[in-house]
Amino acid sequence: MTDNASTNAAPRKPVDWVEQATAAALPLAICLLALFFYVNVPVFFSFKNAINISIQVAALMTICIPASMLLMAGKVDLSVGSMLALCGIVAGLSFESLGVPTTVALTLAVGAAAGVVNGTLVSVLGFSPIIVTLGSLTLMRGLAQWLAPNPVFGFPESFVILGYGRWLGVPFLTWIMVAVIVLGVFVMRYLPVGRKIVAIGINERAAFLVGVRVRLIGVALYVATGLATATAALMTIARINSAPSGTLGVGAELTVLTAILLGGVPFTGGKGSVLRVALALWLLGMLQNGLILMNVPTEFSLMITGCVLLFAAGLDVLRRERG
Amino acid sequence: MSDALVTVVDLHKSFGGIEVLKGIDIAFRAGEIHAFLGANGAGKSTFLGCLSGAVRPTQGNIKVAGGDYESLSPRTALNMGIGIIYQHYQIFEDLTVADNIFLGRECLRMGMVDTARHVRESAVLLERLGVRIDPRMQVRQLGTGERKIVEIARALNTGPRLLILDEPTAALGEHEIAAVHDVVRHVAKTEGLGVVYVTHLLDEVDEIADRVTILRNGRIVWSRPKPEVSTADMAEAIAPSSARIAHVRSRDDLPGDPLVELRDYRSPYTGPVNLVLRPGEAVGIYGLLGSGRTDLLESLFGARPRQSGELLLRGKPVDIRTPAEALARGISLVASDRGDQSVFQSLDAVENLLMPHHGTRLLPGFLRSRRKEDALFDRVARDLSVHPADPRLNIENFSGGNAQKIVLGRWLLDSDDTAKIILLDEPTQGVDIGARAQLYEALRVAMDRGACVIFGSSDPAEIVELADRALVLAYGAPVALIDKPFTEGTLVELAHKMAGGGRSSATQHVSTASSPL
Structure with a gap:
C-alpha cells in the first residue's frame, strides 16, 4: 500500500440497483399516486387540498418523527394512541379552571411523565418495549375514560384558534408539523446524538461500551415521543373542538407504526431516515384523501392501505436479501 | 492416500470488484486432517463459504462425489457430504444436547417428535466419539469445549464425508482443546472422514x-x-518476516508516579487485586476461561460494578460507575468478542472509528465535517496499517485483524493525552500474526507516550510478548503477580495448578497438574 492510500485508493463498489430502486420507490409512489388522483379528480391537485391533507396528518406526523427515532434505537412505543387520549382529556378538563397556558404546560407534563414511565421500564429496567407499552396503552385508555366518561367540549377561543388559525395562509397545525420534521431531520443528521441513536439500534452493548449513555438516550426518546403525543393531542382537540375519551387517538399507534415501517425503518432499528418516514405518512394521508375525493367507500380505502403496507414489506425483503 | 473427496479447481471470488480468492486449486482426502x-x-x-455453499464463487469448479x-448451495453441499462447523457457536443453549444434535432432522414417531430415540442415538454417537456427555443435559450446562463437541456430533449426524472446522478451539482452554483434538482425530482416523481444520494456532497444527x-x-x-x-x-x-516488526523495548527506569493503583479491588466475581x-x-492478566479476566x-x-476496594488514578480514589465516566477519565476498553461487543455492523469504517468521539474535543460542534473525519481515519489507517484504507467501506468487509485495528484505533486517536489507561480483553482473538504484530506495535507506541495497558489473554505467548508484569488469575482469585522475565511455561503452570487442584486446596505447591509446555 502506498503512503497516500486514501478514499480513492480502494475500488468503489458498483452501483447497487436494488438499493437505488427501493430508495426511489417511496417518492415515486407518491408522484404516481398523485398523478392517478389528479387524472380522476382534478381538484386533488390544488394548494387547498394539499393543505387539507396536511391538516389531516399533522398530529400523527408530530408523533411519527420522535417515534421513528425511537424505533431507530431499537425501541417501540405502542402506547401513543391512548396517551393522546389521556393528554387530550387532561387538557379538555383543565381549561376552565387553569386557563390556557397552564393547561398546555400540564398536558405536555402528562405526556412527558408517560414517556418517563415507559422509558424507565424499558431502558433502565430492561423490560420488553412491546409488553410495557401495550400495558400502558390499555392503562392510559382506562385512565382517560375514568377521568371523562363523556366527551369533553367547549374550549376557550384562544386555544381553539390553534386548530383553524393560519399564518401566511398556512394553518398553524401545518407549521407545527413542518417544525417537528425539520427538528427531527436536524437531530438525526447533524447532532452527535443522531449517530448515537442509530448506534444503539445496531448494537446496544457496543454503544454502551464506547460510552454512549444508552439508558439516558432511551428514556429521552420515550419522553420526546410523549411530548410529541401531548402536542398532537392539543392539535387534535383544538381541530375537532372536543375530546372524546372513548375514540380520541384510537389506533393512532398502528398508523404511526405503519408509516414508520413504510418509511423504511426496520422493526429491529439501526437505520432509517426521518424524512422518509414523513414521506410515508404523507403517502398514507394522500391515499386516504384521494380515495375520499373519488368517493371510494372506507372499507376499500382500508384494503388499499393494507396492500400498500404489504408492498412495502416486499420491497424491504428485496432490499435485505440482495447480494 | 485414497482419492480426493473434494477437489477445487481454479476457484475465484470477487466482492464488489475486489478479488478475494485468486485461483485456488486444492484437494481434500479421506482420513486426512488438513x-x-x-x-x-x-x-x-x-x-x-464456497465449500459450504454460503458463498457463490465467481469462477472455478468444485468436484465432489x-x-x-460451478457453485454449491448449502443444501447441495450438505447432500454431497460436506459438513461445516462455524467458529461462532450455532447451538441452542436452552435445548438439550440430543435436541441440538437432531435439530432440523427430527425423527418422528406417529407424527410426533421421538425424543427418546434422539436421546438414544445421541448417546451412541457421543460414546462413539469417546466423550461422556449426557444427551439429556441442556447445552447451557455444558462447558465451551463440550459445546464444540456437541456441534461436531451434530455435523456427524448428517453423515458427512468431509468435515470443515473453522477455528474450533479459538475460545477454549488447554484441557478443552485437548478434548476437541481427541474427537477430531477420532473422526479422521477411526471414521475415515476428511477434515479441514482452520486455525491460527501453530502449535495446534503440530499437534x-x-x-x-x-x-x-x-x-x-x-x-x-x-x-x-x-x-x-x-x-x-x-506473514513473511518483512511484514512483521521486530520489537526491542527497554523499560528499566519507568518514570513518574503511579498512574493506576488497585487496592484490594474486587469486581463481582474476582479479587482482591492489588496492582x-x-x-x-x-x-x-493470564487465566483460563472463567478465571475472571473479563469480569475484572x-x-x-x-461496565460492571465494583464490589469493594479502591481504584486510584494519579493517587486519587475514583468511583467509576459507567463506561462514559471511565472514558471521561481516560480509561478505555477494547472488549472481547469484536462482533458482539465492539463493532457496529452495517456502519462504515469511519463511523465505527469515531462513534465515541462525536461531540467531544476531537470532533467538536454539531456540524459534521466529512473531511475532518476522513483525516482522522487516514491517521489511524496509516499508524495501524489498516487495509483497505477506505473510510467509507462497510466494517463488515474488513477482516478480523483490520476491524480490530479500527476498534483499537478509537482509543489511540487522542494521541496528545499522555495519561491514558487502555484495557483490552483478548485483544488478538481471531487476529492473524501480521495484524497482531501491528496491534502490539501500536500499543507500544502508546505506552512510550505514557499510556498504561492492562490486558487479559488466554494466550500465554501474548502475555510474554507484551506485558511487563503478569497477573495470573484462577477461579476469580489472583494466584500470582510476577515481573518480567517470565516464560509461557510459568504462566500456564501457575494457572493450571490452581485450576487443577486449586478449588479444594489453595496451595502453590500442588504438582498434580501437568504443564503441556
Missing part, C-alpha cells in the same frame, strides 16, 4: 495436522505434508 492457515483477510472464510459444480496449506492474499502459498514443515516455515508463509502501574507499563476488566471500565 490444516488450513492464513492471516485474517487471506480469504479463508470466503473459501470455506462424482459431480462437478494434529497431516497436511498443511497456507493461504495468503487469496492464493495458496504452499500445501505440504505436515512432517515436511516446521513452525517457522508456517509463520514465514502466513500499581506507572505510565508506560503493561500488565497482562469490565469492572475497571465501569
Whole structure:
C-alpha cells in the first residue's frame, strides 16, 4: 500500500440497483399516486387540498418523527394512541379552571411523565418495549375514560384558534408539523446524538461500551415521543373542538407504526431516515384523501392501505436479501 | 492416500470488484486432517463459504462425489457430504444436547417428535466419539469445549464425508482443546472422514495436522505434508518476516508516579487485586476461561460494578460507575468478542472509528465535517496499517485483524493525552500474526507516550510478548503477580495448578497438574 492510500485508493463498489430502486420507490409512489388522483379528480391537485391533507396528518406526523427515532434505537412505543387520549382529556378538563397556558404546560407534563414511565421500564429496567407499552396503552385508555366518561367540549377561543388559525395562509397545525420534521431531520443528521441513536439500534452493548449513555438516550426518546403525543393531542382537540375519551387517538399507534415501517425503518432499528418516514405518512394521508375525493367507500380505502403496507414489506425483503 | 473427496479447481471470488480468492486449486482426502492457515483477510472464510455453499464463487469448479459444480448451495453441499462447523457457536443453549444434535432432522414417531430415540442415538454417537456427555443435559450446562463437541456430533449426524472446522478451539482452554483434538482425530482416523481444520494456532497444527496449506492474499502459498514443515516455515508463509516488526523495548527506569493503583479491588466475581502501574507499563492478566479476566476488566471500565476496594488514578480514589465516566477519565476498553461487543455492523469504517468521539474535543460542534473525519481515519489507517484504507467501506468487509485495528484505533486517536489507561480483553482473538504484530506495535507506541495497558489473554505467548508484569488469575482469585522475565511455561503452570487442584486446596505447591509446555 502506498503512503497516500486514501478514499480513492480502494475500488468503489458498483452501483447497487436494488438499493437505488427501493430508495426511489417511496417518492415515486407518491408522484404516481398523485398523478392517478389528479387524472380522476382534478381538484386533488390544488394548494387547498394539499393543505387539507396536511391538516389531516399533522398530529400523527408530530408523533411519527420522535417515534421513528425511537424505533431507530431499537425501541417501540405502542402506547401513543391512548396517551393522546389521556393528554387530550387532561387538557379538555383543565381549561376552565387553569386557563390556557397552564393547561398546555400540564398536558405536555402528562405526556412527558408517560414517556418517563415507559422509558424507565424499558431502558433502565430492561423490560420488553412491546409488553410495557401495550400495558400502558390499555392503562392510559382506562385512565382517560375514568377521568371523562363523556366527551369533553367547549374550549376557550384562544386555544381553539390553534386548530383553524393560519399564518401566511398556512394553518398553524401545518407549521407545527413542518417544525417537528425539520427538528427531527436536524437531530438525526447533524447532532452527535443522531449517530448515537442509530448506534444503539445496531448494537446496544457496543454503544454502551464506547460510552454512549444508552439508558439516558432511551428514556429521552420515550419522553420526546410523549411530548410529541401531548402536542398532537392539543392539535387534535383544538381541530375537532372536543375530546372524546372513548375514540380520541384510537389506533393512532398502528398508523404511526405503519408509516414508520413504510418509511423504511426496520422493526429491529439501526437505520432509517426521518424524512422518509414523513414521506410515508404523507403517502398514507394522500391515499386516504384521494380515495375520499373519488368517493371510494372506507372499507376499500382500508384494503388499499393494507396492500400498500404489504408492498412495502416486499420491497424491504428485496432490499435485505440482495447480494 | 485414497482419492480426493473434494477437489477445487481454479476457484475465484470477487466482492464488489475486489478479488478475494485468486485461483485456488486444492484437494481434500479421506482420513486426512488438513490444516488450513492464513492471516485474517487471506480469504479463508470466503473459501470455506464456497465449500459450504454460503458463498457463490465467481469462477472455478468444485468436484465432489462424482459431480462437478460451478457453485454449491448449502443444501447441495450438505447432500454431497460436506459438513461445516462455524467458529461462532450455532447451538441452542436452552435445548438439550440430543435436541441440538437432531435439530432440523427430527425423527418422528406417529407424527410426533421421538425424543427418546434422539436421546438414544445421541448417546451412541457421543460414546462413539469417546466423550461422556449426557444427551439429556441442556447445552447451557455444558462447558465451551463440550459445546464444540456437541456441534461436531451434530455435523456427524448428517453423515458427512468431509468435515470443515473453522477455528474450533479459538475460545477454549488447554484441557478443552485437548478434548476437541481427541474427537477430531477420532473422526479422521477411526471414521475415515476428511477434515479441514482452520486455525491460527501453530502449535495446534503440530499437534494434529497431516497436511498443511497456507493461504495468503487469496492464493495458496504452499500445501505440504505436515512432517515436511516446521513452525517457522508456517509463520514465514502466513506473514513473511518483512511484514512483521521486530520489537526491542527497554523499560528499566519507568518514570513518574503511579498512574493506576488497585487496592484490594474486587469486581463481582474476582479479587482482591492489588496492582500499581506507572505510565508506560503493561500488565497482562493470564487465566483460563472463567478465571475472571473479563469480569475484572469490565469492572475497571465501569461496565460492571465494583464490589469493594479502591481504584486510584494519579493517587486519587475514583468511583467509576459507567463506561462514559471511565472514558471521561481516560480509561478505555477494547472488549472481547469484536462482533458482539465492539463493532457496529452495517456502519462504515469511519463511523465505527469515531462513534465515541462525536461531540467531544476531537470532533467538536454539531456540524459534521466529512473531511475532518476522513483525516482522522487516514491517521489511524496509516499508524495501524489498516487495509483497505477506505473510510467509507462497510466494517463488515474488513477482516478480523483490520476491524480490530479500527476498534483499537478509537482509543489511540487522542494521541496528545499522555495519561491514558487502555484495557483490552483478548485483544488478538481471531487476529492473524501480521495484524497482531501491528496491534502490539501500536500499543507500544502508546505506552512510550505514557499510556498504561492492562490486558487479559488466554494466550500465554501474548502475555510474554507484551506485558511487563503478569497477573495470573484462577477461579476469580489472583494466584500470582510476577515481573518480567517470565516464560509461557510459568504462566500456564501457575494457572493450571490452581485450576487443577486449586478449588479444594489453595496451595502453590500442588504438582498434580501437568504443564503441556
